[in-house]
Amino acid sequence: xxxxxxxxxxxxxxxxxxxxxxxxxxxxxxxxxxxxxxxxxxxxxxxxxxxxxxxxxx
Numbered sequence: 198x199x200x201x202x203x204x205x206x207x208x209x210x211x212x213x214x215x216x217x218x219x220x221x222x223x224x225x226x227x228x229x230x231x232x233x234x235x236x237x238x239x240x241x242x243x244x245x246x247x248x249x250x251x252x253x254x255x
Contacts, residue, residue, distance in 0.1 A: 199231050199243050207231055207248045216249040228253045 199207075208229075213222040215229065222229050230253045235241030 199248065203243065203245065203248070204231055206245060208250050210245070211250040214250070215252040217251050220252055222250075225252060 208222070214220065215222070229250055232249045232251045233241045233243075234247050234249055237243075241247050
Protein backbone atom coordinates (compact mmCIF):
# COMPACT_ATOMS: atom_id res chain seq x y z
CA UNK A 198 0.00 0.00 0.00
CA UNK A 199 1.30 3.43 -0.99
CA UNK A 200 1.67 5.78 1.99
CA UNK A 201 0.01 9.20 2.08
CA UNK A 202 3.43 10.88 2.13
CA UNK A 203 4.45 8.99 -1.04
CA UNK A 204 1.14 9.96 -2.70
CA UNK A 205 1.86 13.62 -1.95
CA UNK A 206 5.38 13.34 -3.39
CA UNK A 207 4.11 11.68 -6.59
CA UNK A 208 1.42 14.35 -7.06
CA UNK A 209 3.93 17.15 -6.47
CA UNK A 210 6.45 15.58 -8.88
CA UNK A 211 3.71 15.41 -11.54
CA UNK A 212 2.87 19.06 -10.89
CA UNK A 213 -0.71 17.96 -10.10
CA UNK A 214 -1.30 16.79 -13.68
CA UNK A 215 -2.38 13.40 -14.96
CA UNK A 216 0.86 11.82 -16.12
CA UNK A 217 -0.91 10.19 -19.08
CA UNK A 218 -3.19 12.92 -20.50
CA UNK A 219 -1.74 15.98 -18.67
CA UNK A 220 -5.15 17.17 -17.42
CA UNK A 221 -4.80 19.42 -14.38
CA UNK A 222 -6.14 17.94 -11.18
CA UNK A 223 -7.82 21.18 -10.05
CA UNK A 224 -10.04 21.34 -13.18
CA UNK A 225 -11.30 17.79 -12.99
CA UNK A 226 -14.41 16.63 -11.18
CA UNK A 227 -13.12 13.06 -11.55
CA UNK A 228 -10.81 11.49 -9.02
CA UNK A 229 -7.07 11.29 -9.55
CA UNK A 230 -5.27 8.28 -8.14
CA UNK A 231 -1.84 6.67 -8.01
CA UNK A 232 -1.00 3.98 -10.55
CA UNK A 233 1.79 1.42 -10.53
CA UNK A 234 3.58 1.70 -13.88
CA UNK A 235 4.75 -1.90 -13.55
CA UNK A 236 1.99 -3.75 -11.70
CA UNK A 237 2.84 -5.24 -8.34
CA UNK A 238 1.61 -8.59 -9.68
CA UNK A 239 4.54 -8.46 -12.14
CA UNK A 240 7.10 -7.44 -9.53
CA UNK A 241 6.53 -3.67 -9.49
CA UNK A 242 7.26 -1.81 -6.29
CA UNK A 243 5.85 1.16 -4.38
CA UNK A 244 9.03 3.15 -5.15
CA UNK A 245 8.50 6.68 -6.54
CA UNK A 246 9.90 5.80 -9.96
CA UNK A 247 7.21 3.13 -10.40
CA UNK A 248 4.27 5.36 -9.49
CA UNK A 249 2.26 7.82 -11.60
CA UNK A 250 -0.70 10.11 -11.01
CA UNK A 251 -3.60 9.47 -13.35
CA UNK A 252 -7.18 10.49 -13.95
CA UNK A 253 -9.12 7.42 -12.89
CA UNK A 254 -11.83 7.94 -15.54
CA UNK A 255 -9.34 7.23 -18.37
